[in-house]
Amino acid sequence: DRGPGGRLLQRFINLSVIAPRCQLLCQGSPWQIGFVSKIRPMGSGTAVPCGLRQEDIIMEKASTEAMTLNVIAHIHTEFPTKFGIPRQSGLVPALRAKIVFEPEYRNPDALRGIEGFSHLWLIWQFSAAVRDTWSPTVRPPRLGGNERVGVFATRSPFRPNAIGLSCVKLESVQHEDGFGDVLIVSGADLMDGTPIYDIKPYLPYADAHPEALGGFAPSPKETIEVKSPPELLQKLPEGQREALLGVLAQDPRPQYQNDPERVYGMSFGGWDVKFRVKDGVLTVLSLAETEHQ
Numbered sequence: 001d002r003g004p005g006g007r008l009l010q011r012f013i014n015l016s017v018i019a020p021r022c023q024l025l026c027q028g029s030p031w032q033i034g035f036v037s038k039i040r041p042m043g044s045g046t047a048v049p050c051g052l053r054q055e056d057i058i059m060e061k062a063s064t065e066a067m068t069l070n071v072i073a074h075i076h077t078e079f080p081t082k083f084g085i086p087r088q089s090g091l092v093p094a095l096r097a098k099i100v101f102e103p104e105y106r107n108p109d110a111l112r113g114i115e116g117f118s119h120l121w122l123i124w125q126f127s128a129a130v131r132d133t134w135s136p137t138v139r140p141p142r143l144g145g146n147e148r149v150g151v152f153a154t155r156s157p158f159r160p161n162a163i164g165l166s167c168v169k170l171e172s173v174q175h176e177d178g179f180g181d182v183l184i185v186s187g188a189d190l191m192d193g194t195p196i197y198d199i200k201p202y203l204p205y206a207d208a209h210p211e212a213l214g215g216f217a218p219s220p221k222e223t224i225e226v227k228s229p230p231e232l233l234q235k236l237p238e239g240q241r242e243a244l245l246g247v248l249a250q251d252p253r254p255q256y257q258n259d260p261e262r263v264y265g266m267s268f269g270g271w272d273v274k275f276r277v278k279d280g281v282l283t284v285l286s287l288a289e290t291e292h293q
Helices: 003-011 238-249
Strands: 039-041 057-059 073-076 096-101 119-125 163-176 180-186 194-201 225-227 264-268 271-278 281-289
Touching: 096 163, 119 180, 225 238, 238 264, 238 271, 238 281
Parallel strands: 225 281
Antiparallel strands: 039 057, 073 096, 073 194, 096 180, 119 163, 119 194, 163 180, 264 271, 271 281
């Protein structure tokens, strides 16, 4: 802690943004730092910015960049766990979800004009897949879980940065006491409670490319037939019936499992759903409210 440089380092020791190009901004007191990587005393004869003495600081190039993202909202969906979530957004349009903003971001002005757009991009965190390490290759379920491809050629949640991108349809903006304005969306492929980093409007002229190549996933998987005794579906609230049938038609099983006698279970909107798949037909075996309901 020697000289202004030492005090400056102490003040900004917890700085979370690091970049190779650095800038010192002197705008009164306290000091403000732009991008800082490493701080050391300056040698004699070196020009100093903002009238600082030679003992003050210079910035040296850092080997990595880091950035802190703020969670602006959380989404509430029918999926308390990962199992059963559609593999892409938009595959089950009947699914409804609600985006609730964090208190800091509940200013209604932040949503001004959003209802002029039919669809939105959600930038979010794979909160159940955060890891300290990463692998350059992954095994996509679409390829049966056996073939490895580059992580950047997939939408795998196991990425260097566990960030997801989904396109959803904006159904409405509603005001709720205690939560401010919330967004009601459809077609989401997110787990309940997923943190949202940003929301941007979908622009058809810029974001739609019908001629684009789809690599090893050029089109959606074929859906399967779903059979359920009517008395079971009657247990569900009317708004959940179509959504559940749509989710089951996507065949939630791991794609490398095909045991016709195996009974699978998934949680959906407060219900435990049991089913079996045999000869290309998914049969719902039982529906029961979860215990905490």
